Amino acid sequence: MAANLSDQKAARFEDLYRETYEPVVAYCRRRARSHHEAEEVVSTTFLVAWRRFDDFASAELPLAWLYAVAYRSLSNQRRGWGRRSALKKRLQIEGTGSVQSPDREAEARLEASRAFEALATLSNYDQEIIRLAAFEDLAYEAIGVVVGKSVDAVRSDIFRARQRLRRAFDGGGSGS
């Protein structure tokens, strides 16, 4: 019976793992300084999910639950990171993948670079909720799960964070 339960747990975990592996890897890569660091956070995140399997499996939004774990793990490592240079570097390396004329492409890259620089001037919390909405494409409810806030609070926070982002983008200074 014990073995049965253990097998069931492993099978259920594997299902959830397969469903969430790719978005979790992408989430970590968007925020980590390097692929190596992203891999560490991915490993830690799923190890925590396995250790707290009951919480993970019963979560209403398992992916958001994993993002929350990764978010905490990354937050612990984030102090002192040179976010701006890392993001700019990655942007240069990976680009957008779109096909445009050389002039338009250069302009778009410059514009994107400015947007990322503006983002980097915001608080870690503001950056996180903007990324969750912009890149992970999460709804307010899921963002609330990640950052531990209510839907209404998240809605309001994102509104304000976007205003600060706009100011930083327009003025080139801190939006906080």
Next chain:
Amino acid sequence: MPERDPYEILRDNDPVDLTRVASSRSLEADALLTMITTQGKSPWSRRPLRIALAVAAVFLLVAATWIVYRSVTNVQGVLCYSTVDLDSDRAAVRPEDTLSTQACTSPWEEGVLTNPNVEQGEVPPFVGCVTEEGILAVFPSANASTCASLGLAPFEEGTLESDSSAAIELQDQLVKYFSAGQCRDVDIAAADIGRMLSEAGDAFEGWRIEAHAATSSRPCASFSMDYSNSTLYIIPIPEL
């Protein structure tokens, strides 16, 4: 013309190229899954597992940038594929006394691996190749160009035979040591492993231990072996 909303610009510029993210069925994903779900158990079973690469898992955890395998250097497991395709079903088996493509005989005999072109229970001819991670990958084929067609290096039967038995034995010891369900202090682990290496005999003469300092978020020791540089790394990992 008014400038675009920077939020919309960000939305259009995901810094991650999703086509470069490993699939949830990739070797990396499989290895991590196995490492996680075999915590506290021996990661190697005599019965072939779907995938069971403890070393690859440790590799993924912490050492990916430190270790470069260029030949058959990882003797902890052999990957047996069901077809000449790196995405096909596969079984990982532990080699016995020698490193050989024949390690893949039992998964075929037992019907763990099947292929429409091979009778159930029959053992096909094998071609051995070497992955970038230094793992022996065995495919059901008699075609000498199989490895080249997959972008892998060919494997020479007999490579590492003299040392593989001692290596397997030491790796068994290490896996057991680190799977005992406790958080091993890095310094104590370095001392214990030093003793294991010296007791392992000639096969590990000249090996050195490189211990990386623990941190508050990574207080426990794990290990990774780099055969090409005769180095055993002690690597701090999070407490599990």
